[in-house]
Amino acid sequence: MQIKDLSRTTGVDVETIRFYEKQSLLPAPARRENGYRVYEAVHLERLAFIRHCRALDMPLLDVKRLLGFVDASEENLGEVDVLVDQQLVRVRARLKSMRALEKQLLQLRARCSGTHDGHCGILDELVSAAHGEACACHSR
Incomplete structure (x- = not known):
């Protein structure tokens, strides 16, 4: 093909x-x-x-290593476990980071009453943070 x-x-x-x-x-x-x-x-x-x-x-480097195990039927297949364990560590770190991000976004979202009568609590918080002031989603 x-x-x-x-x-x-x-x-x-x-x-x-x-x-x-x-x-x-x-x-x-x-x-x-x-x-x-x-x-x-x-x-x-x-x-x-x-x-x-x-x-x-x-990561592609890990994929390449795994392909090496497939190609050569290497004896030390315990390294496959190590590669997967390392990937689990990376994924868990990202999950922790994503949970923190979710919490920050929820705190930011709580600043909005939903009425939007010429004023937006979310935008106020973002502008304050841009000026270096404390904001709802990042404690100082």
């Missing part, structure tokens, strides 16, 4: 596929006489693997 077909089948942008090739995440495809790349089932499977890892928000 051609790159456009691989892209359509997997939902991965053509430029992203080329990038993955340059990063050695995808093996270089064979080429026809006219120079067009020819992708096969192995490319489709590998791209699906990469896409799944990326959906889990794994």
